[in-house]
Every structure is written in structure tokens, then in C-alpha cells.
Amino acid sequence: MRTIERYITRELLLPFVVVMIILIGLFVSFSVARFLTSAVTETLGTGAMFKLVGLKTIIALEVLVPIAFYVAVIYGLNRMNRDQEINVLRTVGYGDNRILYTVFIISLPIAVLSGMLSVYARPWAYAESYVMNAQAEAELNTDRFQPGRxxxxxxxxxxxxxxxxxxxxxxxxxxxxxxxxxxxxxxxxxxxxxxxxxxxxxxxxxxxxxxxxxxxxxxxxxxxxxxxxxxxxxNENDQAQNYRRKAASTRSLWDSTGPHEIAELQWRLSRPAATILLALIAVSFTRTAPRKDKTDRTFFAAALIFAVYYNLSGLAKTWVEQGVVATMPGIWWLYALLLLMVLLRLPGSGFLFPAGKQ
Structure with missing residues (x-):
């Protein structure tokens, strides 16, 4: 079975890398175009603008990584199903639950990567970009103004x-x-x-x-x-306070009692769970008859599920910040719903990894 697991891993990680490169390229292109029309380039220069784009990209990675792996699982397993490789795996005893378990194992290091980006890299990038944004946006800024104008x-x-x-x-x-x-x-x-x-x-x-x-x-x-x-x-404003909160260390947020700080902490800690649960949900979109061309509908349904999740995740964080939802359950109700969706879509079992027939 090790050979099969390595094969599935390769079939998922290759599109994951490709999708990550595409998403990063699109994000960088969009950021450069946006900054070129803002005051950042004029005030700080082109070099600083590209540094700021790099920092923004690091911040976005905590969202791009789960998206890329979600798409990679759907694409990789659909390709295997279309070529009847999934049927061949079933005939040798490698059933749907075993495939689900393999995807879970593959998602673990990616979830750790997403968590590290969210807990450590994201606050650092926010702290660096905070200073650069502040310098560019300051209304009384010696770098922006020329004498006599x-x-x-x-x-x-x-x-x-x-x-x-x-x-x-x-x-x-x-x-x-x-x-x-x-x-x-x-x-x-x-x-x-x-x-x-x-x-x-x-x-x-x-x-x-x-x-x-x-x-x-x-x-x-x-x-x-x-x-x-x-x-x-x-000249501090609400945006500056929001930046400082996002730039705060995870350790300092852990000791905070304010709803805004708790919501930020829960958001960071939820990234690994989001990566794993979205990947497991993606597996369910690959269970179609091999010769039936349902690719368009599959990707549309998958995109719809992700869009609903993404909007609900932002809404859940806002509700905690505004006190609409208590800090416990906080934003975790959303991931409880994702877990329930995973369990309901399991093939013929209410257990995630049954010890019996695979």
C-alpha cells in the first residue's frame, strides 16, 4: 500500500504546487497594479513597493495555501477517477475510506505550514507592512512633500x-x-x-x-x-489599530481578554483545521462514475462550497469582535459545521477511519 500512497501523494502535491504558483502570481500582479496607482510608489519608491508586495503576499499565504490544496485534491482525484484509477484501487482493496485517510495524512504537513504562516509569518509581515503603510499614508510626511508646492x-x-x-x-x-x-x-x-x-x-x-x-x-x-x-x-485611525492587532504576537493575544484580540487569535489557530477539513470535503466531490463528464458541475459545486465557507469565516470573526457571538464558541461553530459536513459525506459509514474493511 505504500506505493499507492506515494502515488496519490504525488498526484495531489504536483497540482498543489502548480495552483500555488498561479495564485501567488495572480496576487502579486494584482498587488503591483494596485500599488502603482496609490501613493506608495511616489512616496517610498519602487523598491519599497515590491517589498510591500512581498509582505502582502506572505500575509495572503494563510488563505492561499488552503485554497490551493482544496483545488489540488479535487483536480487530482477527479483525474484519477476519470482515468478509472480509483476503480482499480478499489479492486485491490484500497477503498474510499482509505483514500480519505491518505488525503488526511497528506493534509497534515500542509496544515502545519498554514498554521506556521498564520501564527508567526503573518504577524511579522503585518508589523513590517504596518510601518511602511504608515509612512506612505501619513498626511504630514516629509518624504511625500516637496518645498514650495x-x-x-x-x-x-x-x-x-x-x-x-x-x-x-x-x-x-x-x-x-x-x-x-x-x-x-x-x-x-x-x-x-x-x-x-x-x-x-x-x-x-x-x-x-x-x-x-x-x-x-x-x-x-x-x-x-x-x-x-x-x-x-x-494621526492614528481605526485602520492603524486593526493593523496593530494583526501584527501582535500570538503569545500576547493569548493573554488578552478583549473580543477583537480573541477573534484574531482564534482566526490564527483555525487555519490548520480549515486546511484539513476543506481537503476532506474536497474528496467527496470526486465520487462520480468514471465515464460521466461532470467536471464543470463538480468544480462549480466545489467553488460554491468554498465561497460560502470563506464568507462565513469572515462573518464569524466579525460576530466575535462585535459581541454577537460569545468568545466561546467564538468562530469554532463554523469548523464544527465543516466537521459535520465531512462526517455526513463519508462513504457508507458514520466513522472517519473504520478499522474494518478498507
Missing amino acids: FYGSEKSNRVVFIRGKDDLTKRMEDVFHYIRTTEGREIIISREGYQRPMTAEQWPYIELQEGRIYRLGVDAIKDSVIHFEKLIYF
């Missing part, structure tokens, strides 16, 4: 002007910052400003020195002027 847009409702700057010390001279809000207008004028170093723990900020803040309300009576010697311009 106005920068602004309708989307941001801001206009920025600096008279001079020193790239080495990240120092700006004569800073003008106009902000439009629903309550009124705010104009900040400062003699100089400094961009402070960014870290994975803190969104970038600008320190403005010796200036004035003009606050112009809708009603002229509410106008005011504030003089300051030092002003910390801090």
Missing part, C-alpha cells in the same frame, strides 16, 4: 504647504496645514516640524514647534486662535 485633495479635505525641508533630519520649515471639517475650518501654521521615527507599536506623528492654530467655525463668534510652542500631530 501645495498638496491637497477633495477626498482628504486638507491642504499642506512647506517652504523648505531637510531630508536627512526629517525637518520641515514654515509648515502650513489647512483642514476642513463639518464644524468649520482649521489652519495650522508652524515655524518648523519634525517627523518622528515610526515603529510597529505606534502610528507616525509630526512634532510642530512655535506656531498658531486658527479655528474658524461656521459662526464667526466661535473663531479662536491658539498659540503653541510644541504640537504633536498624531
Whole structure:
């Protein structure tokens, strides 16, 4: 039986590698196209953009790996079934449950890989990309602005002007910052400003020195002027907080009690389970008569099942974050449903690996 198991392993791992290469290529192409139209390339340069694409790809691998193996199992076993190799295996005593068991064994190292990516590689990539994104998106960013030019847009409702700057010390001279809000207008004028170093723990900020803040309300009576010697311009938002949570170490999340942190932890720990259960579900899509061409319907049904799972997984995580579902069962109810689906689709048995006839 070892020869058969090695053959099945080869028939599944080869398409797995091919599908992984295709998915990574598509993801990288899409990311490059998206970043080329954003401020990242202009602010950080092409080299940094490709580094950011690499980090985003590492983050995506925790999702791409289960998808690729899911598709590989369906494709590999359908090819064997179409060529009647599955029937030959059955005649020598290698039944459907034995095939299911072999797929389970093959999925274990891939599940470990998915778990390692989710628990260790993903937080590290988020921490690195967090700093780079922050540098590109910071509204007061010395790398983005050139002296003597106005920068602004309708989307941001801001206009920025600096008279001079020193790239080495990240120092700006004569800073003008106009902000439009629903309550009124705010104009900040400062003699100089400094961009402070960014870290994975803190969104970038600008320190403005010796200036004035003009606050112009809708009603002229509410106008005011504030003089300051030092002003910390801090621009953290919900996206930054979400980034920090995703960049946190798994160990720190383990000690957290907040629903957002618990949801993030459960998501990371669920990746190996998702890989294994999706692979076992994929086996059930290969049980068709060898000479019947049902490939299109098989892949459509498989794609539909995965689409439903993927959307439910995001919804389950959101429900835990918002307190709709308690932290226990958390997101695990979804994987209980996947396990139930596996058990219901087993060939003629309510047990996963019966010890009898194989």
C-alpha cells in the first residue's frame, strides 16, 4: 500500500504546487497594479513597493495555501477517477475510506505550514507592512512633500504647504496645514516640524514647534486662535489599530481578554483545521462514475462550497469582535459545521477511519 500512497501523494502535491504558483502570481500582479496607482510608489519608491508586495503576499499565504490544496485534491482525484484509477484501487482493496485517510495524512504537513504562516509569518509581515503603510499614508510626511508646492485633495479635505525641508533630519520649515471639517475650518501654521521615527507599536506623528492654530467655525463668534510652542500631530485611525492587532504576537493575544484580540487569535489557530477539513470535503466531490463528464458541475459545486465557507469565516470573526457571538464558541461553530459536513459525506459509514474493511 505504500506505493499507492506515494502515488496519490504525488498526484495531489504536483497540482498543489502548480495552483500555488498561479495564485501567488495572480496576487502579486494584482498587488503591483494596485500599488502603482496609490501613493506608495511616489512616496517610498519602487523598491519599497515590491517589498510591500512581498509582505502582502506572505500575509495572503494563510488563505492561499488552503485554497490551493482544496483545488489540488479535487483536480487530482477527479483525474484519477476519470482515468478509472480509483476503480482499480478499489479492486485491490484500497477503498474510499482509505483514500480519505491518505488525503488526511497528506493534509497534515500542509496544515502545519498554514498554521506556521498564520501564527508567526503573518504577524511579522503585518508589523513590517504596518510601518511602511504608515509612512506612505501619513498626511504630514516629509518624504511625500516637496518645498514650495501645495498638496491637497477633495477626498482628504486638507491642504499642506512647506517652504523648505531637510531630508536627512526629517525637518520641515514654515509648515502650513489647512483642514476642513463639518464644524468649520482649521489652519495650522508652524515655524518648523519634525517627523518622528515610526515603529510597529505606534502610528507616525509630526512634532510642530512655535506656531498658531486658527479655528474658524461656521459662526464667526466661535473663531479662536491658539498659540503653541510644541504640537504633536498624531494621526492614528481605526485602520492603524486593526493593523496593530494583526501584527501582535500570538503569545500576547493569548493573554488578552478583549473580543477583537480573541477573534484574531482564534482566526490564527483555525487555519490548520480549515486546511484539513476543506481537503476532506474536497474528496467527496470526486465520487462520480468514471465515464460521466461532470467536471464543470463538480468544480462549480466545489467553488460554491468554498465561497460560502470563506464568507462565513469572515462573518464569524466579525460576530466575535462585535459581541454577537460569545468568545466561546467564538468562530469554532463554523469548523464544527465543516466537521459535520465531512462526517455526513463519508462513504457508507458514520466513522472517519473504520478499522474494518478498507
